[in-house]
Amino acid sequence: MKPPTVAPAQLRDRPAATPPLKVVGHSPPRKDALEKVTGRAVYSTDIVLPGMLHAKVLRSARAHARIVSIDAAAARQAPGVHVVVTGADLPAHIMPFYGYFIKDQPIVALDKVRYIGDIVCAVAAQTEAAAIAALRLVRVHYEDLPVAANIEQALADDARALFDDAPMGVVPAYGDGASAQLRPRKNVCYQFNYRTGDAAAFARCDHVFEDEFRFSRMTHYHLEPFVSVADARGDTMQVWASCQNPFPLRKELARMFKWPENRITVQVPFVGGGFGAKNNVKTEAVSVLLSMLTGRPVRFCLTMEEGFLTNTQHAAILRLKTGVMADGRLVARQSEILLDAGAYSDGSPLVAEKAGYRIPGPYRWEHIDTACLCVMTNTAPAGPFRGFGGTQTSWASESQIDMIARRLGIDPYVLRMRNLLHLGDPFVPGESGIDSDLRQGLDVVCEEIGYHRRTHDPRSTLRRGMGIAIGFKDGGGVNKPAQARVKVSTSGDVFLQCGTVEIGQGARTALSQITAEILGVPLDKVAYAPINTDYLPFDQGTNASSGIAVMGQAVERAARGVRDQVLAFAASQLGVEAGALQLGNGVVLHAGKPHPLAPMVMRHYGGTGFEFSADGFFKAASDHHAPLEAPCVFWEIAWGAAEVEVDTATGQVKVVKLVASGDAGRAINPVMLKGQEDGAAIMGLSQALFEHMIYDDQGRLLNADPLTYRVPLAEDLPHDFVTITQEQGHGPGPFGAKGAGEGTILPIASAVANAIHDAVGVRITCLPITPVRVLEALINQQINQESVP
Amino acid sequence: MVDAASPVGGRSECALRLTLNGAERNLTVPVERTAADLLRDDLRLTGTRIGCSRGVCGACVALVDGVPVATCSMFAFQLDGCSVQTIEGLDQDGQLHPVQQAFVDQGAFQCGYCTSGMVLLTKALLEQHPRPDRATICEWISSNVCRCTGYAQIIAAVEQAGARLAGEEST
Numbered sequence: 013m014k015p016p017t018v019a020p021a022q023l024r025d026r027p028a029a030t031p032p033l034k035v036v037g038h039s040p041p042r043k044d045a046l047e048k049v050t051g052r053a054v055y056s057t058d059i060v061l062p063g064m065l066h067a068k069v070l071r072s073a074r075a076h077a078r079i080v081s082i083d084a085a086a087a088r089q090a091p092g093v094h095v096v097v098t099g100a101d102l103p104a105h106i107m108p109f110y111g112y113f114i115k116d117q118p119i120v121a122l123d124k125v126r127y128i129g130d131i132v133c134a135v136a137a138q139t140e141a142a143a144i145a146a147l148r149l150v151r152v153h154y155e156d157l158p159v160a161a162n163i164e165q166a167l168a169d170d171a172r173a174l175f176d177d178a179p180m181g182v183v184p185a186y187g188d189g190a191s192a193q194l195r196p197r198k199n200v201c202y203q204f205n206y207r208t209g210d211a212a213a214f215a216r217c218d219h220v221f222e223d224e225f226r227f228s229r230m231t232h233y234h235l236e237p238f239v240s241v242a243d244a245r246g247d248t249m250q251v252w253a254s255c256q257n258p259f260p261l262r263k264e265l266a267r268m269f270k271w272p273e274n275r276i277t278v279q280v281p282f283v284g285g286g287f288g289a290k291n292n293v294k295t296e297a298v299s300v301l302l303s304m305l306t307g308r309p310v311r312f313c314l315t316m317e318e319g320f321l322t323n324t325q326h327a328a329i330l331r332l333k334t335g336v337m338a339d340g341r342l343v344a345r346q347s348e349i350l351l352d353a354g355a356y357s358d359g360s361p362l363v364a365e366k367a368g369y370r371i372p373g374p375y376r377w378e379h380i381d382t383a384c385l386c387v388m389t390n391t392a393p394a395g396p397f398r399g400f401g402g403t404q405t406s407w408a409s410e411s412q413i414d415m416i417a418r419r420l421g422i423d424p425y426v427l428r429m430r431n432l433l434h435l436g437d438p439f440v441p442g443e444s445g446i447d448s449d450l451r452q453g454l455d456v457v458c459e460e461i462g463y464h465r466r467t468h469d470p471r472s473t474l475r476r477g478m479g480i481a482i483g484f485k486d487g488g489g490v491n492k493p494a495q496a497r498v499k500v501s502t503s504g505d506v507f508l509q510c511g512t513v514e515i516g517q518g519a520r521t522a523l524s525q526i527t528a529e530i531l532g533v534p535l536d537k538v539a540y541a542p543i544n545t546d547y548l549p550f551d552q553g554t555n556a557s558s559g560i561a562v563m564g565q566a567v568e569r570a571a572r573g574v575r576d577q578v579l580a581f582a583a584s585q586l587g588v589e590a591g592a593l594q595l596g597n598g599v600v601l602h603a604g605k606p607h608p609l610a611p612m613v614m615r616h617y618g619g620t621g622f623e624f625s626a627d628g629f630f631k632a633a634s635d636h637h638a639p640l641e642a643p644c645v646f647w648e649i650a651w652g653a654a655e656v657e658v659d660t661a662t663g664q665v666k667v668v669k670l671v672a673s674g675d676a677g678r679a680i681n682p683v684m685l686k687g688q689e690d691g692a693a694i695m696g697l698s699q700a701l702f703e704h705m706i707y708d709d710q711g712r713l714l715n716a717d718p719l720t721y722r723v724p725l726a727e728d729l730p731h732d733f734v735t736i737t738q739e740q741g742h743g744p745g746p747f748g749a750k751g752a753g754e755g756t757i758l759p760i761a762s763a764v765a766n767a768i769h770d771a772v773g774v775r776i777t778c779l780p781i782t783p784v785r786v787l788e789a790l791i792n793q794q795i796n797q798e799s800v801p
Numbered sequence: 802m803v804d805a806a807s808p809v810g811g812r813s814e815c816a817l818r819l820t821l822n823g824a825e826r827n828l829t830v831p832v833e834r835t836a837a838d839l840l841r842d843d844l845r846l847t848g849t850r851i852g853c854s855r856g857v858c859g860a861c862v863a864l865v866d867g868v869p870v871a872t873c874s875m876f877a878f879q880l881d882g883c884s885v886q887t888i889e890g891l892d893q894d895g896q897l898h899p900v901q902q903a904f905v906d907q908g909a910f911q912c913g914y915c916t917s918g919m920v921l922l923t924k925a926l927l928e929q930h931p932r933p934d935r936a937t938i939c940e941w942i943s944s945n946v947c948r949c950t951g952y953a954q955i956i957a958a959v960e961q962a963g964a965r966l967a968g969e970e971s972t
Contacts, residue, residue: 041905048913049901049920051848051888058847141833233948235852235860235914284850284914285948316853516912516949683908683954690951691911718853725943726952733953 036529036747039683043521043540044282044514054281056254057313059241065094065136067302067312068143070150071321072125072132075161075390075711076172077154079124084133086149092142094306096150098133099123106301107268110293114181114194114201117356117393119268119297124157126174126355127390128711129321136302136310159390161711163329163350166199166389173198174355174388181357184491188442190639192365201353202361202386204368206639208440209379213344217335221416225408226778228704229327229352230695231320232397233723236284238322239313242299244269249276249300254283256290256513257553262545264293265300280543283515287695288396289323290515291359291555320716324705325397326363327352330408332371335379340420340427342413344379347371349404351394353386358395360386366485367401369640372440373409374450374484374649375431380440390711396555398692399757402485402648403699407779410481410762415775424766425458425480432482435742439486439644442637447742447750448649448675454482456736457653457671466655468771473660476668477771480653483758487751488645489556493631495549496566498527498574502613502621504598506531509541511551512563517753518684519559523567525680526560526746530571532595549627557751560680561646561744565630568746573626578609581624585612646743646750650674652693652759656767663787665768669732670697672760677743677750688753689735696760698724702780819880822890828877836872836880837861840887848888848917852946859945862918863887869918869925869944888917891924900924900962909958911949918945923959931967933959 047053084096099122102108108122109115120131132152137143160166160174181201183192189208196203214220240253249271255261258278266273283290299312314322328351335344349367353360368384384401397403417427429451436445458464458480466478496510508527512519520540528535541548551563575595582600583590592602599606613622632642655669672693679685702722706714715721735756743750765776774789817828821844830839840846840863849872852860856874863872864886891898897905900923910916919942926933926941933941938959939952947955 039908042908044913045905046897048910048916049897049904050892051846051917053913054847055850055914057851058841233946234912235850235858235946235948236912237852282913285912287948316855316858516910518911684911687908687911687950687954690953691949692951694951695948718855718857723946723948724951725946726939726956727943729939729952729956733951735953 033529033747035525035535036680037678037682039681040535042518042684043524055236055284056239056241056252056281057236059252059281061241061243061309064241064309064311065138065302065306066140066143067134067136067298067310068140068147069134069298070132070147071318072121072128072130074125074154074156075128075159076157077125078157079121080153080155082133083151087135087146090142090146090149092138093146094136094308095302096133096135096146097301097305105270107270109179110264110268110297111357112292112359113184113361114179114357116175116179117358119301127392128713129392130355134298134302136306159711160199161390161707161709163352163387163389165709166387171199174390185641187636187638187641189440199388200385201357201388202364204364204384205382206368207381209344209377211379211381213379214335217343218338220333220335221412221419222331222333223412223415224777225330225411227328227330227404227407228779229325229394230397230699230703231324231705231721232287232289234285234287234289237314237316238290238294238319240295240299241309241311242296242303243309244300244303245307247275251276251278251296251300253278253280253296254290255280256283256286256515256555257292258513258543258545259511259550260292260553261296265296268297269300269304278545280513283513286515287398288400288555291396291553294322316718317716320705320713320721321392323358323395324354324392326360326394326404328404330404332408332412334412334416336416336420338420340417340422340430342375342377342431345372345377346381349382349384351384351386352389352391354389354391354393356393357386358393360394363396363401365640367405370402370405370485371409373406373413374433374446374482376433376437391707392713398695398754399485400556402483402758406481406483406758407761410759411765411777414479414762414766414769418769425463428454428482439647440639442635442639444643446647447677447744448647448740450482450649452740453649453651453673453675453738454480456738457651457673460671460734460736461653461655461669463653475658475660475771476655477658477767477769478653478655479763479766479768479770481759481762481766483650483652483755485648485754485758486644487557487648488561488632489552489558490640491642492552492556492558492562493629494551494563494566496563496570496628497549497625498567498570499623499625500531500574500578501623502610504533504537504609506533506538507541508538508567509548510563510567511543511548512559513543513554515554517559517688518681519554521684522560522680523564526564526567527571530568531575533598537598557648557753559751560746560749561751562630564745564749566628569628569630570626571628573628574624577624577626582607582612585616646745648751648755650755650758652756652763654763654767656764656771658768658771658786660772660790663783663790665701665764665781665783665786667697667730667764670730670760671734671736672756673736673738674752674755675738675740675750676752677741677745678739678748679737680749682737685737685752686735689737689756692754692757693735693760694724694729696757698728699779700761700764700781702782704780815878817878817881819882820884822886830877832878834877836875836877839877840872846887846889850914850917852914857946859918859922860915862921862945864921864925867925867928869922886921888920891920898924899965900927903958903962903965907954907958907961909950909954915945915947919947919955923962926959927963927966932963
């Protein structure tokens with residue numbers, strides 16, 4: 013094995029004496045606070061255009077069927093209907109399929125339906141009610157096909173293929189040790205592999221443990237529905253969309269409808285939550301198509317029930333084979349991860365890449381061999397979801413690490429401490445260095461929960477235990493370029509222009525704080541431009557916890573660039589060296605004396621004034637030695653600790669205390685950051701204990717509505733719920749910041765399972781951890797104890 | 802006037818008289834119009850958000866005679882004779898209501914889509930229980946969904962607003 017290389021740029025030491033910061037590190041009110049608490053904030057759901065029609069779609073009630081015929085004649089004649097589009101009505105010149113790496117999802121079904129909820133035909137009418145009434149008149153004649161409702165059914169030898177032919181798809185370039193294949197076998201759309209070290213390492217191990225874990229899927233449950241309004245009359249296409257990545261959406265619409273990108277405008281008002289779901293095409297292809305066909309603006313807004321059928325998290329089966337020495341040293345891990353991709357590939361290949369890559373966790377290994385497969389099933393398409401494969405792998409890996417420790421008679425804390433990577437160690441050969449002190453972080457949560465002082469009372473029927481876990485993912489996205497522009501007007505007002513969507517994470521505020529800090533102005537001097545693809549510099553999307561660590565670096569560079577311009581200009585006007593000048597409180601300072609900008613600007617540029625403007629760009633440099641072709645921008649780490657009380661009579665698990673902690677590097681806005689960490693941790697707790705989509709073996713979603721699908725409420729909060737923001741200062745972003753927002757979802761489920769094992773000695777390997785599962789495990793434990801003399 | 806036994810009496814539209822954010826309004830609405838659609842589409846009070854349309858998530862909550870109701874799941878004609886307060890009626894002359902201010906101070910929202918409903922729910926809560934304990938807060942807040950915050954900062958905002966309205970805190 014070649015010696016590990018540390019990428020020094022990835023590891024920034026916190027300056028010994030940090031100059032006091034005036035804006036960054038403080039928690040002023042969010043820039044969107046007034047709009048949001050007064051109800052004035054505008055979301056895509058609020059967009060209304062003159063003459064606007066409303067779209068609705070007919071969704072398949074069959075999980076897998078060939079479409080024999082569709083009779084839409086009566087619907088076309090129904091009152092208020094402008095157009096009905098079936099697969100046969102699609103214009104010949106368009107490319108009707110969309111997706112990320114693989115273009116397999118049609119705007120409306122062409123030959124078959126592949127899941128309950130698949131779009132069969134679309135209607136544009138005067139009102140939503142008229143559209144719905146018309147859809148009731150459509151008659152579809154189906155021929156049912158065998159259903160593959162889950163991973164096992166889809167991989168069975170006699171399973172029916174969801175796709176007879178290979179859809180158009182690409183495999184991106186990978187670096188050392190990584191590879192992928194399209195359609196390696198029936199009902200697998202993509203397989204990612206990563207391998208490093210020598211498989212012979214297993215032969216040297218004292219123990220090899222094989223365990224299987226199951227991960228259930230959640231729906232995103234963003235409160236603002238999927239919605240778009242499209243106006244594609246004439247030769248321009250305008251789209252208002254509740255969307256996380258407006259520029260890739262523009263590119264995809266251009267490809268599908270064969271329009272030049274410079275005649276498509278995507279605008280994104282406030283987004284009412286996304287959690288990954290609102291990446292790429294969702295409602296937009298339908299609204300654009302119907303607008304083109306009717307010559308009217310068209311709004312397409314899904315119900316929450318339709319949202320459940322549009323995009324989900326990935327259910328998964330994870331099989332880990334882990335070789336260790338008797339002293340607990342981790343040596344080798346082979347894994348097979350099967351992701352339930354649903355009926356269309358959507359973001360699944362990207363999630364497979366990440367799940368496959370993240371399965372080693374934050375530990376030192378000699379050998380890793382991983383395969384991650386996207387299995388196509390007759391269920392709703394799965395895609396990006398907060399944690400992006402890392403939630404699945406942290407669940408399995410941190411559960412198994414704990415199991416191995418207990419099998420070897422080593423405290424799980426000790427086994428982790430022995431094997432964790434050190435600050436600066438590359439994750440795998442060719443990767444960037446780990447930018448958090450993992451041991452320090454683990455001690456923070458252990459200390460808060462009192463892990464080392466825990467006691468057990470085996471006589472009680474209410475048994476307490478504690479578990480710990482470390483969530484781990486590479487953050488910032490792969491090959492993710494970000495551009496930003498900062499302008500300063502004559503009067504010293506600052507314009508920040510970048511494509512990061514305000515989806516709740518606080519991007520407008522945090523990126524404005526960075527800008528204000530660098531330019532020496534109060535926060536209210538910085539305005540964040542509305543999202544419009546015509547005017548903003550390019551950005552790849554609001555995802556992968558990239559707002560601060562990736563876009564933040566572009567913003568930092570733009571702000572420094574425009575500051576340098578202003579100072580150089582002022583220096584020329586004042587006849588001094590630029591180095592002798594500073595910006596402070598919106599004016600140029602020379603030897604402590606303020607020089608307002610406006611008179612200097614107008615003297616030089618004339619009375620109409622001028623705008624200074626600079627662009628900033630950031631992208632992690634490509635490097636073929638990095639397995640994913642570019643070293644990871646930052647490592648998103650979160651430590652979790654749970655104390656549970658298990659009722660051995662009922663199997664009920666009560667989380668008495670939950671501690672979650674992420675390392676933000678540097679918190680740009682501590683209050684907003686805490687909100688992100690709270691929210692992600694509670695999403696993880698919900699996944700651990702109850703929240704999941706329940707599919708039966710016929711592909712029917714049994715809790716497909718808001719009343720029966722249970723999300724966490726305030727009453728579900730543990731009595732003692734603590735999030736701790738660590739600021740270790742090693743991040744690559746502005747002022748030592750790392751990304752945040754996903755981390756604390758990662759360690760929660762495994763921390764809870766580990767705590768249950770600590771309390772009652774049974775291991776739950778299947779999510780969610782329901783009372784029935786716990787009770788079953790307790791009963792089996794009792795049977796086993798009684799049968800062993 | 803609506804007849805209690807047959808509120809719409811076979812008509813396709815009905816007259817509606819209500820007090821909306823303090824102002825008398827006389828309206829004619831289709832009988833099948835929901836209260837949420839009346840507010841959002843007809844009156845353009847879009848601060849009332851539609852989340853689930855099933856009366857579960859609470860994004861569409863307005864106060865009807867002071868009581869928080871899911872406007873997506875009631876008919877517009879049911880508002881006849883009622884006093885309705887939406888989020889737009891809360892701040893006065895550019896001055897935030899103490900509940901709104903508490904949500905700002907505590908960072909009690911992220912995407913903001915649940916915020917109108919949460920703020921109005923909190924206002925109603927504090928009118929019934931001026932100094933609620935944490936269990937009461939959680940019980941009330943659990944009638945609405947926030948997918949972003951994990952609720953801790955919302956609970957803190959309710960506590961702050963309660964203290965401020967009870968005059969126990971000056972800032």
